[in-house]
Amino acid sequence: MIRPVLAVVLNTYREVVRNKILYAILFYAVLLVLTGHFFADVSLNQERRILFDVGLGLISLFAVVLTLFAGTSVIYKEIEKKTIFLIVPRAISRGQFLLGKWGGLFLSMAVIITAMFAILLAQVMFLKLRPEVALFKGVLLVYLEVALLIAVALFFSSFSSPVITGMLTIGFFVIGRLLPDLKQILFTKYQADGFRAVAEEVLQVFPHFYLYVPSGHDLNGRSLSLTTDFVTWSYVGWAFLYTVLGCALILIVAAGVFRRRDLA
Amino acid sequence: MTEPLPLELSHVHKRFKTGFLSLRTATAVTDLSLALRTNEIVGILGPNGAGKTTTLKMVTGLIFPTAGEVRLFGEPVHRRAARARMGFLPENPYFYDYLTAEEFLHMACGLADMPLAGRQERVTAMLKRLGIHHARALPMRKFSKGMLQRAGLAAALIHDPDLVILDEPLSGLDPIGRRDFREIILDLKRAGKTVLFSSHILPDVEDLCDRVAIIVKGRLREEGALTDLLEHGTRNTDIEVRCEPARGELLAREFPTLDCASTLAGFRLGVPVGENLQELLGRLIALNLEIVSVRPHRLSLEDLFVAHAEGAPPEAPPEREARDEGAKSAPDGEPKSAPDGANQEVES
Ligand SMILES: Nc1ncnc2c1ncn2[C@@H]1O[C@H](COP(=O)(O)OP(=O)(O)OP(=O)(O)O)[C@@H](O)[C@H]1O
Ligand SMILES: [Mg+2]
Numbered sequence: 001m002i003r004p005v006l007a008v009v010l011n012t013y014r015e016v017v018r019n020k021i022l023y024a025i026l027f028y029a030v031l032l033v034l035t036g037h038f039f040a041d042v043s044l045n046q047e048r049r050i051l052f053d054v055g056l057g058l059i060s061l062f063a064v065v066l067t068l069f070a071g072t073s074v075i076y077k078e079i080e081k082k083t084i085f086l087i088v089p090r091a092i093s094r095g096q097f098l099l100g101k102w103g104g105l106f107l108s109m110a111v112i113i114t115a116m117f118a119i120l121l122a123q124v125m126f127l128k129l130r131p132e133v134a135l136f137k138g139v140l141l142v143y144l145e146v147a148l149l150i151a152v153a154l155f156f157s158s159f160s161s162p163v164i165t166g167m168l169t170i171g172f173f174v175i176g177r178l179l180p181d182l183k184q185i186l187f188t189k190y191q192a193d194g195f196r197a198v199a200e201e202v203l204q205v206f207p208h209f210y211l212y213v214p215s216g217h218d219l220n221g222r223s224l225s226l227t228t229d230f231v232t233w234s235y236v237g238w239a240f241l242y243t244v245l246g247c248a249l250i251l252i253v254a255a256g257v258f259r260r261r262d263l264a
Numbered sequence: 265m266t267e268p269l270p271l272e273l274s275h276v277h278k279r280f281k282t283g284f285l286s287l288r289t290a291t292a293v294t295d296l297s298l299a300l301r302t303n304e305i306v307g308i309l310g311p312n313g314a315g316k317t318t319t320l321k322m323v324t325g326l327i328f329p330t331a332g333e334v335r336l337f338g339e340p341v342h343r344r345a346a347r348a349r350m351g352f353l354p355e356n357p358y359f360y361d362y363l364t365a366e367e368f369l370h371m372a373c374g375l376a377d378m379p380l381a382g383r384q385e386r387v388t389a390m391l392k393r394l395g396i397h398h399a400r401a402l403p404m405r406k407f408s409k410g411m412l413q414r415a416g417l418a419a420a421l422i423h424d425p426d427l428v429i430l431d432e433p434l435s436g437l438d439p440i441g442r443r444d445f446r447e448i449i450l451d452l453k454r455a456g457k458t459v460l461f462s463s464h465i466l467p468d469v470e471d472l473c474d475r476v477a478i479i480v481k482g483r484l485r486e487e488g489a490l491t492d493l494l495e496h497g498t499r500n501t502d503i504e505v506r507c508e509p510a511r512g513e514l515l516a517r518e519f520p521t522l523d524c525a526s527t528l529a530g531f532r533l534g535v536p537v538g539e540n541l542q543e544l545l546g547r548l549i550a551l552n553l554e555i556v557s558v559r560p561h562r563l564s565l566e567d568l569f570v571a572h573a574e575g576a577p578p579e580a581p582p583e584r585e586a587r588d589e590g591a592k593s594a595p596d597g598e599p600k601s602a603p604d605g606a607n608q609e610v611e612s
Contacts, residue, residue, distance in 0.1 A: 007374025011360065018362040082358040086419060089324035089429075090375040091348035259342075262327040264280070264318075 004092035005100045012104020016070050017111070025069070026112065029062040030119055051129070055120040056138040060212070063113050063146045064173070071105055071153030072165040075258075084263055095255030098158065102150055102251060109146045113139065137236050144243040145212035149173060151250040152207055158258040176209030207246055211239050268338025270349075270427040270458040271300040271323060276332035278318050278482075292318040293482045296332070300427070300458050305449065307469035308462040309569060310479035316462035317355050319479070320431045323460070324352045336427065348377070351425035355432050355462075357416035361405030365396055365415050368404060369422055376423035390418040395444065409436045417445065421452075428452055430461035434468050446472060466569060478572050485572045493568060500537055504556040505548060506530040518551070519544070529556070 016022060075098075078084040087097060117139045124131050152172055156165040175182070182203055190196040278293040293315040300306050308316050321327045322334055325341045339346035359368060369387040378386070391397040394414040399407065404415065413436055420428060433449070434442050449472055452459050463469050469476055470490065477487040486493060505515075507530045515524050515531055522544075523534035530553075535541060541558075548555060 001377065003377045003379075004375045007371045010374070011363070011371050014367070015360065015362060082354065083360055085324075085326060085352075085354040086357065086359070086372070086416075087375060088326055089347060089350065089352040090372075091344045091377055092375055093344050260328070262280075264321060264327050 001096075004090065005096050005103065008087070008092070008097055008100025009103035009107060012074060012101050013107045015074070016105065016108035019070075021069075022066065022112075025062070025066060026115075029058070029116060032058050032062075051124065051127070052132070052135055052138070055123070056135065056142070059113060059116045059120065059139065060142045060145060062116065063109055063142055064149060066112060067105070067109055067146050067149045068153065068166060068169060068173075070108065071150050072157060072169055073162045074101055074105065075154065075157035076162045076165070079263055088263060093255075094259045094261075095251075098154055098251055098255050098258060102154055102247070105150045105154075106147055109150070110143060113142055113146065137233070140236055141212040141239060144239055145209060148207050148209065148212075148243050148246050148250075151247040151254075155250045155254040155257075158254040159261065172206060173209055175203075176207045177213065179203055179206060179208060179210050207250075208242065211242065267302060269299050269335070270302055270337055271298075271460060272335040272338075273298045273319070273323070274333050274335075276319070276322060276329045276334060278315070278322060278327065279330045291482055293322070293329075293479075296479070296482075296484050298477055298484065298487065300460055302458055303453060303456050304474040305453055305459040305461075305472055307473035307476045308460065308479060309464065309466070309469055309476050310462075311464060314479045315482040316479060317431055318482075320352075320429055320460075320462060323429055324350065348423075349426045351420035351423065351428045353413075353416045353420040353428075353430045353433055356409075356436070357412060359404045359407075359412060359415065361403060364401050364403055365391065365407070365411075365418075366400040368415060369418055372419040372422045378423060386422060390422055393448070394418045410438060410441045413437060413441070413445075417448065421448075426457055428457055428459045428461075430459065432463055433461050434463065434465060442468075478569065480572050486568070500560075501535040501539075501541060502557075502559045503533045503535060503545070503548065504530065504559075505533065506554040506556050511553075514551075518547070530554075 078087070088094065092100075121131055121135070124135070149169070153165060153169045156168045160168070183200065186196055186199050186203075190199075274297050276293060276296045277291075279289045279291050282288050282290050296315075296319060298306075308319060310316050318327070322329050323336075323341065325334075325347055328342075334341045336346040336350055341347065363371070366387060369390060370383060373383045373386065388397065388400075391400050394417055396407075396411055396414050396418070399411060404412065407415065413433070417430075417433065420430070428449075430449075433445055437445060446468070449459055449461070461472075473490060475487065475489050476493065478485045504527065509526060509530075512524065512526060512531060515522075515533070519533065521536065521539065523536075525532050525534070535544060545555065545558070
């Protein structure tokens with residue numbers, strides 16, 4: 001039962017890592033991670049903060065771009081190239097197929113994120129800075145962010161074309177990142193009436209991508225920064241739980257949609 | 265009955281939604297019922313666009329019938345367990361071009377839920393069986409059409425399925441490939457498996473299948489054992505006798521109901537349906553004529569197929585026979601009485 005899923009995981013992973021475009025993007029990512037902190041005006045005290053914030057921010061940015069790049073087309077490519085004819089007739093359910101796709105994409109992204117993070121760490125060592133725990137917390141959040149983003153992309157690809165999937169995924173990602181700001185706007189612009197209540201509920205449905213931003217807002221909308229009062233372990237734990245449940249829920253719905261689809 | 269049928273389609277319909285906003289529909293399959301018994305080879309025959317691929321896609325769970333039901337080994341096809349015992353080779357199979365054949369077959373093993381131990385042996389055995397072992401480490405984008413077809417069949421059979429579904433397995437293969445594939449299909453039957461394949465190449469079906477189903481415009485037009493299908497199209501019997509040309513007179517006098525045509529060595533007598541063949545042969549022997557052959561002149565599968573494809577009733581392809589007669593009697597330099605006779609016979 002697990003073996004068919006693992007077969008799809010491995011195949012998806014191979015598809016991503018054997019794609020040449022990936023390496024072009026990765027090359028620029030590495031370049032930017034290495035040079036990012038030069039963009040800022042570096043005073044000794046600030047260097048650490050900038051290196052951490054900018055470095056992690058860039059890793060997150062590239063992970064998101066690569067996820068969008070790979071995640072929005074995997075299902076479509078299988079159908080368009082008819083390779084799915086070799087998969088779906090076998091003893092694998094459509095849900096398992098989606099789970100395998102998610103696993104393969106996540107594995108690929110995890111490897112890429114780890115590689116970029118290793119470069120960042122090397123740079124930190126090179127500059128004789130102490131690699132703080134905050135950095136590791138930060139990169140954990142990037143893994144989680146990508147996990148949820150892959151699920152969202154797969155959900156949209158279960159019924160729409162890559163372009164529409166791409167647009168919807170980006171839309172949901174941006175809204176998810178801006179949720180605290182959108183709530184703020186609702187709060188200041190509207191009275192506590194029916195509309196505001198409904199609007200707040202609607203916003204709640206969007207995946208909470210703002211949770212993963214290394215310096216941003218926490219669950220209560222409080223502003224956080226990486227080096228000063230960075231997130232606690234329990235925060236990472238809650239984010240992890242949120243991600244696992246979110247992914248599971250999204251994939252279950254996606255499987256329900258995909259199960260009924262004619263693959264012709 | 266204890267063992268459920270390997271495959272059962274009951275009153276299956278398929279309508280595709282097409283056009284803007286899926287407002288229009290196209291009917292691909294209408295009220296198709298077909299059952300496969302264990303250990304038989306069944307061919308789905310039909311012209312292009314008949315609905316063969318559509319049918320096989322429903323059988324493999326890629327698309328869903330608009331109405332009706334497909335069962336594999338007694339279970340609905342959307343169940344995973346039902347599909348576990350099935351192997352499928354799609355029409356012109358497409359592959360992951362970044363995988364080698366060996367990697368691809370390993371993936372097929374995984375998808376078939378095979379344990380890790382023993383996979384490598386199985387993959388190597390199948391690569392050798394299909395004659396692509398030398399190309400095992402080559403990315404599949406570098407494969408030729410025939411090699412892809414072979415890789416596809418290897419993947420379809422990797423888990424030793426009891427039911428094998430093949431969509432146009434012999435298309436795109438050279439004569440050696442065709443021979444290999446036929447041999448493999450016959451081996452499957454020898455091993456007790458059940459095979460369903462589609463084709464529009466008649467000789468393939470003719471000597472591989474126990475039964476054929478003829479589909480035209482999405483409808484099952486005829487279905488049954490090949491011999492039966494062709495039998496009920498039996499038109500007449502040809503008796504060939506060897507004797508001097510001079511005895512033609514005698515023959516024509518003795519057997520006025522027969523259609524007598526001279527051949528190189530003697531005469532061919534066309535016996536219309538309904539004559540007592542036993543009695544006739546007795547009389548010929550009594551006349552001391554050497555009987556060379558007695559051949560029921562059957563409707564060929566080709567006739568049957570063309571008749572269905574053109575929407576004509578199955579028992580009316582007379583032109584071919586008349587043409588044959590003409591062609592065969594021409595070298596004799598005989599007067600054209602024979603073809604005329606044949607035409608008369610056909611019309612009556
Ligand atoms: N996804 C689809 N959407 C709309 N119509 C379709 C679709 N797939 C098949 N059809 C239609 O259904 C009919 C049957 O097609 P199918 O591919 O099953 O034919 P076939 O018998 O396999 O033909 P061939 O011998 O050319 O492979 C055709 O008229 C085709 O246009
Ligand atoms: Mg076809």
